[in-house]
Structure formats: structure tokens, C-alpha cells
Amino acid sequence: MSKKLKVGIIGLGSMGSTHLDIYSKIKGVEVVAVADSIQSRLDGSSKAEGNISGQAEGGVSGLSVKKYLDGMDLINNSDIDIVDICVGTDLHYIFVEAALAKNKHVLVEKPLARTYDEAQKIIQLAEQSTCNIMSAMCLRYWPAWVFLKEAIENSTYGKCLSLNFRRQTSFPGGAFYSDDNQCGGALLDLHVHDTDFVNYCMGLPDAVFSQGYKGPSGGVDHVVTNYIFNKTNASPLVSSEGSWTMQEGYGFNMSYTANFENGTLSYLLDGEETLKLSRDAQSENIKLKEGMGYEFEIRAFVDEILSGNKTNLDLLIQAAKTIAIIEAEKISIETCSVVAVKA
Ligand SMILES: NC(=O)c1ccc[n+]([C@@H]2O[C@H](COP(=O)([O-])OP(=O)(O)OC[C@H]3O[C@@H](n4cnc5c(N)ncnc54)[C@H](O)[C@@H]3O)[C@@H](O)[C@H]2O)c1
Incomplete structure (x- = not known):
């Protein structure tokens, strides 16, 4: 059996929890690490809720994964193939930059960045990277x-x-x-x-x-x-x-x-x-x-990586121009x- 892609999720708010549930349904990937700067979200004693029924139902309790209080430490874990960035929008750019610098594939929650300026910098990094990056424009x-x-x-x-x-x-x-x-x-x-x-x-x-x-x-x-x-x-x-x-x-x-x-x-x-x-x-x-x-988007991202396809830069640029x-x-x-x- 081929090796599973190892995922680390940064941010366990409503979106991080939603992504966590979805990865558990997808063959070919496994979540091996999570990060959140709030201890209770990390240990599962508090949990964010989604606004759509069926969203963010599971949680980290009982999961045997590495846990970090700082997302940057998760990025430094050399086992991880995909970094899934679910922190607040103002932090998207710095985490995308750090993850691509460590040659990780990146799924970053929408919007791509807090400003169009930052989004353009992400496009430049994506153009230079051999890794895949997707802006999670779920619609x-x-x-x-x-x-x-x-x-x-x-x-x-x-x-x-x-x-x-x-x-x-x-x-x-x-x-x-x-x-x-x-x-x-x-x-x-x-x-x-x-x-x-x-x-x-x-x-x-x-x-x-x-x-x-x-x-x-x-x-x-x-x-x-x-x-x-x-x-x-x-x-x-x-x-x-x-x-x-x-x-x-x-x-x-x-x-x-x-x-x-x-x-x-x-x-x-x-x-x-x-x-x-x-x-x-x-x-x-x-x-x-x-x-x-959310599920179809994450499946599309995982399939893109598993099939060796490159990032569709046109779609990424479009997400940047939306800002x-x-x-x-x-x-x-x-x-x-x-x-x-x-x-
Ligand atoms: N696709 C969608 O429909 C959708 C819906 C809601 C939110 N979002 C996006 O998802 C992102 C997160 O939204 P949310 O509602 O989950 O927010 P949230 O604030 O509930 O969760 C973010 C989490 O990140 C953690 N965090 C902050 N800094 C950190 C760090 N340095 N290291 C580790 N963890 C850190 C926070 O403690 C928090 O638990 C935002 O960009 C938002 O726009 C997308």
C-alpha cells in the first residue's frame, strides 16, 4: 500500500475542526498533528462550532496526534507533507510563507490573505514553489x-x-x-x-x-x-x-x-x-x-497532490484578485x- 500523506492542521476553530472531520473520511491522508494556541482547544476540553449543520462535529479528544501550542512548531515537523492553515486571516500570509519555505503542500482557508498586497506575495511564493497550494474557496x-x-x-x-x-x-x-x-x-x-x-x-x-x-x-x-x-x-x-x-x-x-x-x-x-x-x-x-x-474542496486538493498535478495557478490568482x-x-x-x- 502506498504511503499516506501526513497532514498537520493549524488552528482548531470552526474551520480547523471541520477539516479534521473531513480528512478522516479521505483515503490516502492522515492527520498526524494539530496546533492551537488555546490549550483547551488543543486538548479537546473546549470546541468551536460551525454555522452549518454537519460541520465541525468531531474533535481532537481521543486522537493520537502530535499537539503544538504554536503553529510554527508544527511546520517544523519534518514528517508533515500537508500544512492546513485554519488560523485567522491576518496570519495566513506568515504561515503560508513558513510552510512553503519548508517544502510543505499548503491548504489555506479563505480568504487567501488579509490584503491584496499579501495575496500577491503568496502568488509569487507559489510560482517559485514545487509544492501545491490551494485557497479554500469552498463555494x-x-x-x-x-x-x-x-x-x-x-x-x-x-x-x-x-x-x-x-x-x-x-x-x-x-x-x-x-x-x-x-x-x-x-x-x-x-x-x-x-x-x-x-x-x-x-x-x-x-x-x-x-x-x-x-x-x-x-x-x-x-x-x-x-x-x-x-x-x-x-x-x-x-x-x-x-x-x-x-x-x-x-x-x-x-x-x-x-x-x-x-x-x-x-x-x-x-x-x-x-x-x-x-x-x-x-x-x-x-x-x-x-x-x-468543504469536503469536495479538500478531496480535490488531496487528489491533485496524489496524482502529481501542479497547483492551478490561475485559480489561485483568481482567489487573490477577489481580495x-x-x-x-x-x-x-x-x-x-x-x-x-x-x-
Ligand atoms: N470556508 C469557510 O466557509 C470558512 C468559514 C469560517 C471561517 N473561515 C476562515 O477560516 C479561518 C479561521 O476561522 P475560524 O472561524 O476557525 O477562527 P477561530 O478564531 O475560531 O479559530 C482560529 C484558531 O487559530 C488559533 N491560533 C491563532 N494563532 C495561532 C498560532 N500562532 N498557532 C496555532 N494556533 C493559532 C486560535 O487559537 C483559534 O483557535 C479564517 O481565515 C476564516 O475566514 C472559513
């Missing part, structure tokens, strides 16, 4: 969003006329999310999913017009954006809303409405997940592949004007 792998991208590309229901994305929750709380300098507010942390999907699906917008307001992170925690594609009148109307300022108890939902010449697709995940297709005066529910994007769009959205909110995306 690119989420079945309902894969379905939407294919419907647009294949004109399954005719030309796409409009796309609207929404993502809403109450404030997640905790030190990381309470500091705009670390998380970038809901604008970067939450809404980045939809902005990245727009970029991934439609290409880089020429400009954005955004409005928003500040919230408990100290940064923009509710944003509404129109993405402007000047170059072609053929592009659909594209807009998105992201917020974590809903009242406590509201829960989490994400949704889209995509209107085509010959059909309307409407998707909602709010506890349950539904994708509805309306056409010819009727509506039907579309059966989606079961599972969360440039977010930064244009921030300026648009501050200036109440249409802002060109420079990336």
Missing part, C-alpha cells in the same frame, strides 16, 4: 454552485439575465471576528465567498458599486454590491448582499437567484438545502449531489461612488 466546490456555474457556461436555460447572491447570519463573536484588522469584517470574511464566486464564474468585474455599514467587528459588517462589467452588454446584472449583523438567533443562510431566458434557479440553504427550477409556469426541486463544498475586488468594494462604500477594480 467553487459546493454542489449547488457547481450546478449554477455549469448552467451559465452551457446556457442550459438560455442566456443568464441576472444573478443575485445573499449570505446572512448573526455576528459570530470571538476575538478574531471582533477585530476588523484580523478578519476584515463581514465584507472580507463572509461576503468574500460571493464576490469570489462572481469572479470565478463571470471573470473580474471592471468596477463595483457598494453600500454598507459598520458593525461589531469595527469594519463593514453589512454590504450590498453591484458588480459592473463594462466590456460587454451581454453580461447579466450581478449583485450580492452579505451581512453578519442579523439579530442573535437568526441562524445562517446563503442563497442565490439566477434568472435565465428560459428558467429561474433559486437556491436556499437555511438548515435544509433546496434548489428550485421554475419554467413553463411550473416549479420543480432539483436533486443535488449530497455533501458540503482586490473586496478592497474596491470598501473604497466604494467609503466614497459612495463607482470604483474601478485594479488587479
Whole structure:
């Protein structure tokens, strides 16, 4: 039997715990080390929760793995092949830099970095590295969003006329999310999913017009954006809303409405997940592949390494440019004007 890839996870918050569960389902990999600077998360006596049911269910208790209080010590463990970075966004760049310097493959949680500047530095490091690196933009792998991208590309229901994305929750709380300098507010942390999907699906917008307001992170925690594609009148109307300022108890939902010449697709995940297709005066529910994007994304990364394929740099660069769009959205909110995306 071939040797399993050895994984070390840095950060045991909601995402580190989610990744931990997923690796246990994938053949060809094993988690051999975890790191968290909070002792109780490391020993399993406290545990972070996810915002989607089925997420972060397991934990480190009972696992026979090496444990580190500092992620840098995990990176120095020469047994580890893959470093999975699930710390706060402001720390992504330094951990990616350190892991690539030790010739580790890197999976780094979204957004790729706290700033476009840092994201560009990561691209340079990735270009020079022989190791694989993936930005965990999970929506690119989420079945309902894969379905939407294919419907647009294949004109399954005719030309796409409009796309609207929404993502809403109450404030997640905790030190990381309470500091705009670390998380970038809901604008970067939450809404980045939809902005990245727009970029991934439609290409880089020429400009954005955004409005928003500040919230408990100290940064923009509710944003509404129109993405402007000047170059072609053929592009659909594209807009998105992201917020974590809903009242406590509201829960989490994400949704889209995509209107085509010959059909309307409407998707909602709010506890349950539904994708509805309306056409010819009727509506039907579309059966989606079961599972969360997190799992398909990690499987894709592991498969890429096991099959000896190189990093898809175009996808990584796109994830970096998404941060440039977010930064244009921030300026648009501050200036109440249409802002060109420079990336
Ligand atoms: N893909 C998604 O849908 C999704 C969802 C939520 C969060 N995220 C991203 O995942 C990242 C983490 O988010 P979270 O909610 O899990 O955050 P979190 O704050 O709950 O967890 C981060 C953990 O990292 C630990 N940590 C900090 N510095 C460390 C160090 N030097 N060494 C070891 N551990 C250290 C902290 O103690 C904490 O437990 C963020 O970048 C966030 O944007 C992605």
C-alpha cells in the first residue's frame, strides 16, 4: 500500500475542526498533528462550532496526534507533507510563507490573505514553489454552485439575465471576528465567498458599486454590491448582499437567484438545502449531489497532490484578485461612488 500523506492542521476553530472531520473520511491522508494556541482547544476540553449543520462535529479528544501550542512548531515537523492553515486571516500570509519555505503542500482557508498586497506575495511564493497550494474557496466546490456555474457556461436555460447572491447570519463573536484588522469584517470574511464566486464564474468585474455599514467587528459588517462589467452588454446584472449583523438567533443562510431566458434557479440553504427550477409556469426541486463544498474542496486538493498535478495557478490568482475586488468594494462604500477594480 502506498504511503499516506501526513497532514498537520493549524488552528482548531470552526474551520480547523471541520477539516479534521473531513480528512478522516479521505483515503490516502492522515492527520498526524494539530496546533492551537488555546490549550483547551488543543486538548479537546473546549470546541468551536460551525454555522452549518454537519460541520465541525468531531474533535481532537481521543486522537493520537502530535499537539503544538504554536503553529510554527508544527511546520517544523519534518514528517508533515500537508500544512492546513485554519488560523485567522491576518496570519495566513506568515504561515503560508513558513510552510512553503519548508517544502510543505499548503491548504489555506479563505480568504487567501488579509490584503491584496499579501495575496500577491503568496502568488509569487507559489510560482517559485514545487509544492501545491490551494485557497479554500469552498463555494467553487459546493454542489449547488457547481450546478449554477455549469448552467451559465452551457446556457442550459438560455442566456443568464441576472444573478443575485445573499449570505446572512448573526455576528459570530470571538476575538478574531471582533477585530476588523484580523478578519476584515463581514465584507472580507463572509461576503468574500460571493464576490469570489462572481469572479470565478463571470471573470473580474471592471468596477463595483457598494453600500454598507459598520458593525461589531469595527469594519463593514453589512454590504450590498453591484458588480459592473463594462466590456460587454451581454453580461447579466450581478449583485450580492452579505451581512453578519442579523439579530442573535437568526441562524445562517446563503442563497442565490439566477434568472435565465428560459428558467429561474433559486437556491436556499437555511438548515435544509433546496434548489428550485421554475419554467413553463411550473416549479420543480432539483436533486443535488449530497455533501458540503468543504469536503469536495479538500478531496480535490488531496487528489491533485496524489496524482502529481501542479497547483492551478490561475485559480489561485483568481482567489487573490477577489481580495482586490473586496478592497474596491470598501473604497466604494467609503466614497459612495463607482470604483474601478485594479488587479
Ligand atoms: N470556508 C469557510 O466557509 C470558512 C468559514 C469560517 C471561517 N473561515 C476562515 O477560516 C479561518 C479561521 O476561522 P475560524 O472561524 O476557525 O477562527 P477561530 O478564531 O475560531 O479559530 C482560529 C484558531 O487559530 C488559533 N491560533 C491563532 N494563532 C495561532 C498560532 N500562532 N498557532 C496555532 N494556533 C493559532 C486560535 O487559537 C483559534 O483557535 C479564517 O481565515 C476564516 O475566514 C472559513
